Amino acid sequence: MKQKKARENYCLGIESTADDFSVGISTFNGEILANIISVYMPPEGGIHPREAARHHAETASKVLEEAFKKAEIKPQDLSIIAFSQGPGLGPCLRTGATVARALASYLGIPLVGVNHCVAHIEIGKLKTDAKDPATLYVSGGNTIVSAFDSGRYRVFGETLDIALGNCLDVFAREAGLHQKPSMPFGAVVEKLAVKGKKLVLLPYTVKGMDMSFSGLLTAATNLLKKGEYKLEDLCYSLQETVFSMVTEVTERALAHTEKREVLLTGGVAANKRLQSMIKAIAEEHDAEFCVVPSEFAIDNGAMIAWTGVLAYKQGIATPIEKSFVKLRWRLEEVEVPWVR
Amino acid sequence: MKQPLLIKKGAEASLYLADWHGRKVIMKKRLPKKYRLSKLDEQIRTYRTIHEPQLMHEAKRAGVPTPTIFLVDVKNAAIIMEFIEGKQVKKLLGEVSKSERQRLCLKIGELIGRLHKYGIIHGDLTTSNMIQNSEGKIFFVDFGLGEKRKELETRGVDLHLMKRVLQSTHFRFAKECFNAVIKGYSKVLDAETVKNVLDKIKEIERRGRYVAERKGG
Numbered sequence: 001m002k003q004k005k006a007r008e009n010y011c012l013g014i015e016s017t018a019d020d021f022s023v024g025i026s027t028f029n030g031e032i033l034a035n036i037i038s039v040y041m042p043p044e045g046g047i048h049p050r051e052a053a054r055h056h057a058e059t060a061s062k063v064l065e066e067a068f069k070k071a072e073i074k075p076q077d078l079s080i081i082a083f084s085q086g087p088g089l090g091p092c093l094r095t096g097a098t099v100a101r102a103l104a105s106y107l108g109i110p111l112v113g114v115n116h117c118v119a120h121i122e123i124g125k126l127k128t129d130a131k132d133p134a135t136l137y138v139s140g141g142n143t144i145v146s147a148f149d150s151g152r153y154r155v156f157g158e159t160l161d162i163a164l165g166n167c168l169d170v171f172a173r174e175a176g177l178h179q180k181p182s183m184p185f186g187a188v189v190e191k192l193a194v195k196g197k198k199l200v201l202l203p204y205t206v207k208g209m210d211m212s213f214s215g216l217l218t219a220a221t222n223l224l225k226k227g228e229y230k231l232e233d234l235c236y237s238l239q240e241t242v243f244s245m246v247t248e249v250t251e252r253a254l255a256h257t258e259k260r261e262v263l264l265t266g267g268v269a270a271n272k273r274l275q276s277m278i279k280a281i282a283e284e285h286d287a288e289f290c291v292v293p294s295e296f297a298i299d300n301g302a303m304i305a306w307t308g309v310l311a312y313k314q315g316i317a318t319p320i321e322k323s324f325v326k327l328r329w330r331l332e333e334v335e336v337p338w339v340r
Numbered sequence: 341m342k343q344p345l346l347i348k349k350g351a352e353a354s355l356y357l358a359d360w361h362g363r364k365v366i367m368k369k370r371l372p373k374k375y376r377l378s379k380l381d382e383q384i385r386t387y388r389t390i391h392e393p394q395l396m397h398e399a400k401r402a403g404v405p406t407p408t409i410f411l412v413d414v415k416n417a418a419i420i421m422e423f424i425e426g427k428q429v430k431k432l433l434g435e436v437s438k439s440e441r442q443r444l445c446l447k448i449g450e451l452i453g454r455l456h457k458y459g460i461i462h463g464d465l466t467t468s469n470m471i472q473n474s475e476g477k478i479f480f481v482d483f484g485l486g487e488k489r490k491e492l493e494t495r496g497v498d499l500h501l502m503k504r505v506l507q508s509t510h511f512r513f514a515k516e517c518f519n520a521v522i523k524g525y526s527k528v529l530d531a532e533t534v535k536n537v538l539d540k541i542k543e544i545e546r547r548g549r550y551v552a553e554r555k556g557g
Contacts, residue, residue: 154508160497160544199379208464208485208501244376252351256468256509277375284374285349332507 009079011312012067012103013305016096017088017116018141019047021056023067024302028079028309030126033071035295035302036063039181045173053091060099067301075107082308085113085318086326088141093325101320112308113318116299117142117331120292121153122310123303124265128290132340134259136250136278139266139299140165140186143211145249146331147257148339155332156253157209164242165268167213171238174221175231184298189235190271196236200229204241209252211245243274251281265292267299310338352388352484360420365410368392370417370484385417388484393419395460395483402458404451405479424481426473433467433510433517445517447478449524452499455480456537457528461487461494465502467509496540499525503541 009028015021022037040055042048068075083100086093104111120137124130134147134156143164145157162170165186172185177192179185202219205212220238223229254262262282268274269292282289296302311317314337344356344367356367370385372378389412396406407422429448433441448470455462462469463485471479487494502521506514526534 149508150511154511155504156508199377201380201383204380204384206485207497208466209504210497210501240377240380244373244380247375248351248373255349255351256466280373280375281351 010071010073010077011080011082011112011305011309012078013082013084013114013119013301013303013308014096014100015084015116015119015299015301015304016056016092016099017084017086017299018092019052020299021059021063021096022299022301022304023063024300024305025067025071025073025078026302026305026309028313030306030309032302032306033073034067035300036066036070037298037300038063039184041179041181046169047089049089049091052089053095056092056095060095064099075103078103078107078109080104080110080112080308080312080317081107082112082114082304082311083323084116084119084304085323086116086329088116088325088327090325090327093327097323097325101323105320110312110317111320111323112312112316113323114304114307114311115329115331115334116304117144118153118334118336119303119307120265121146121263122307123296123300124263124269124290124292126306127293127296128263130261130263130288130290132259133261133263133290134250134254134257134287135263135265136246136269137266138164138246138264138268138274140169140268142266143213143246144331145209145246145253147253147259148336149257151335151337151339153331153334153336155330156256157211157249160207160210160212161214162217164211164213164246165266167217167242168238168268170217171220171224171235175224175234184267186268186271189239190273192232192235193239193273194236196230196232196234198229198233198236199240200233200237202237202241204245206245206248209249211249213242213245216241239271239273243271243277246274247277247281250278251285254281254285254287259287261288261290263290263292265297267297269297270294310336314338352482357423358420360410363410364423365420366407366423368419368421386414389414389417389419391486392483393421395486395488396421398458398488399455399460399480399483402460403454405477406483407479407481424471424473424479426471426479428468429470429472429478430467430509432472433513438513438516441513441517442520444472444478445520446524446527448502449521450527451478451480451524452502452521453525453528456490456495456498456525459488459490461489461498463487463498465498466505492536492540495537496544499537500541500544 025034081104143159344358348355393409411420
């Protein structure tokens with residue numbers, strides 16, 4: 001054991017809101033020592049919450065062990081345990097929460113419940129040095145445009161129905177495409193879209209600051225079934241349309257809030273085309289473009305660990321009897337006293 | 341025309357203050373968006389440039405003050421309209437007394453009610469898109485995302501946005517403001533319609549991915 005490390009404070013973060021089970025370890029200074037992610041990939045169809053939860057339970061000890069090994073610390077070196085308390089799928093959240101409670105009570109250290117959406121923003125800020133950005137958070141479960149104001153991350157725009165990532169995933173499944181842990185559906189669609197040339201017009205639904213993707217998904221799926229267009233062209237058109245929509249809303253939020261930075265975070269942040277669009281609006285408004293590195297774009301334990309540190313430093317902890325999971329915990333419900 | 345002065349670079353369009361045949365006017369220009377493919381971009385800009393003046397004109401008929409349109413230049417995606425001298429409701433809400441705030445929100449609700457009754461959906465009911473002139477008359481601007489619709493769903497989405505804007509930008513008095521908006525709205529539309537629209541707003545909120553009161557899941 002290295003002497004220097006033993007004196008430091010560490011937080012272990014557990015993420016299990018949906019299909020990923022992940023453990024991250026962060027120092028109190030924001031150095032990420034480990035970020036081990038185990039992805040659950042259903043053989044077919046979408047995520048079945050119970051099946052995903054089973055995967056999490058089965059893989060938990062292995063992921064924990066790997067994280068400690070990677071960080072080169074022992075469980076006894078930890079100061080706090082953080083876990084994603086919501087929002088997400090019930091069975092998945094409960095599995096992560098159970099592991100977190102067990103660890104915290106066994107080690108006799110504080111537990112910190114973290115909001116998953118806040119964590120995506122915080123890891124983005126940590127990794128890009130953004131201080132006060134307008135944020136576009138896009139993933140398989142969320143599509144949120146937010147910015148900090150008076151103690152909280154306020155939601156300026158969001159989806160009125162399904163998430164952008166979900167829209168891409170369902171389309172890919174309908175098209176009979178397959179995903180791998182190294183290449184999720186979003187990446188599969190992106191790869192095909194690069195080869196697309198013909199833009200097929202699809203419903204472009206922006207309602208003020210909010211967006212709707214379900215009608216567009218139906219339209220794209222119907223065109224797919226008709227078989228008149230190449231799959232590459234449909235992927236291309238789908239991407240262009242949904243990304244233009246979120247970019248338009250993000251630009252509105254940027255113009256409205258007059259923030260000097262734009263942060264792109266969440267699983268879909270890895271998409272190069274979306275990155276180029278958000279970069280374009282950042283330049284247009286003289287704001288700095290920040291994108292979370294891909295390792296921290298998808299759901300990960302490091303973001304939970306780091307957000308746990310931020311909260312704990314403000315005296316926030318979650319007693320075990322209050323550590324029940326919150327399936328629909330909205331971003332703007334969370335006070336973030338560590339910001340400014 | 342004298343050199344137009346850029347007064348607001350919005351997300352969707354740029355607004356210029358200009359002199360047009362001796363008149364102070366606003367030129368609203370939808371500039372191409374580099375991030376969008378040109379085909380998609382042109383379609384969106386042309387559509388909004390044509391539809392916005394039409395809706396603004398119809399809003400007048402519905403009894404909602406809007407800037408008068410002088411010229412529509414489809415090719416350049418530009419609209420020349422009356423310049424309303426006044427203050428944005430966005431700024432006013434934070435500055436005025438509680439009773440004045442109530443009065444403003446009541447009036448806004450009434451104006452939204454008139455639009456909806458007439459079959460117009462504004463599409464971007466934010467407090468930045470409402471201007472009070474020196475005589476206390478409230479003008480609605482920016483109908484770029486508007487539609488001619490009468491369905492409960494679209495009315496609900498329209499008002500839901502208003503509610504959301506109050507919660508995000510005017511969160512300190514969001515509740516009292518929205519209640520006043522609904523009170524004003526009820527002056528124009530009958531009780532049953534108002535109830536149905538309010539139920540719709542709740543449904544829209546529940547439809548959102550993560551809402552505490554959403555059942556099941």
